[in-house]
Amino acid sequence: MSRPPFSPTEARAARLRVGMSPDQVVAAMAQLGMDRPPEAVHAWESGTVAPSEIELFALADALWCPVQALMARVPSTLREHRLARQFTADRLAQRIGMDPYDYARAEAEHRWFGNDRQTLMLADALGMRVDDLLGLVERGAELVSLLHEAVEGRWKSYVAPLAELARADDRAVAQALRTLHREYSLFNERYMGHLVARSGDVRLKEIAVERARWLRDLPERFRLMAAHGG
Incomplete structure (x- = not known):
């Protein structure tokens, strides 16, 4: 983590x-x-x-x-709201009666898998209204989706919507996206280079795992970069 x-x-x-x-x-x-x-x-x-x-x-x-x-910072993700309330992920999962793995996955993927009871208990633990909690998760999922599209394609067209979602300055978001798009492109170049060179499956798998880890950390990196001007 x-x-x-x-x-x-x-x-x-x-x-x-x-x-x-x-x-x-x-x-x-x-x-x-x-x-x-x-x-x-x-x-x-x-x-x-x-x-x-x-x-x-x-x-x-x-x-x-x-x-x-x-x-x-003002908490804007499920994890940040949890941190602000001084809960570890395991302790919060236990409090709402949820499997720790499922809760950790919800934070990592910015999606909510809980049932109605768990949702109510989570909102109570975080001091939020249920509608605000669900809206938070929905915005997080939208941000992740847009970020993936931005680093994989023409990032410039995603500056405005991501700046609005992250409540950040357009220039800071543009600088962050430029850097992240370049990093992601390097993963693809390395992967294709090894593929053309007929590298072993182990090396290709290593790059794929590294890229998956990078994508998992992408939302948090983006928020930090956008908040600090890239």
């Missing part, structure tokens, strides 16, 4: 607001059962690495601030 959205700037600002040193932050996190060295706080605040989900939760508690403040 990719690292959660995280703002190094907001993390440092939150720490300074409560007057804590990195040593004090890790001491507070240790009391919450999360042992990390002070170097971890420096790495997070410098943007060298982002915390994992459980590290993000512990950091927010240690700094006495909402997780959403450290994410520095």
Whole structure:
């Protein structure tokens, strides 16, 4: 799973607001059962690495601030709403009576597979109206579909609709799509190159798996790139 959205700037600002040193932050996190060295706080605040989900939760508690403040964004996906409520995927799946694999698949594919009871319980757990929850998932599925079409075809025609869905600047979206389209094209070039060269099935399968992983992470990468100007 990719690292959660995280703002190094907001993390440092939150720490300074409560007057804590990195040593004090890790001491507070240790009391919450999360042992990390002070170097971890420096790495997070410098943007060298982002915390994992459980590290993000512990950091927010240690700094006495909402997780959403450290994410520095309004939740726009099922995963982001879950993170803002400090649920791990397994814990939320257990709470709504859903198989963890099915719930994880719903987040990854931006589709909802739950029954009526699970939908009601999910909306309650996330503090949302059912209509808003279903609308969120529907918009996520539309964004994924448009992104796939954009990287596979003429990306320029998808700038406006994707900018509207992601609530991002057109220029930032255009820059993100240009980069992502180029990356996807390289996958196809590599695959066709190995196919023409009659490379072994193992190598072709490796490229296909790598491309599938890239496509799975595409929505989150796009959102981050669009939010930060590509």
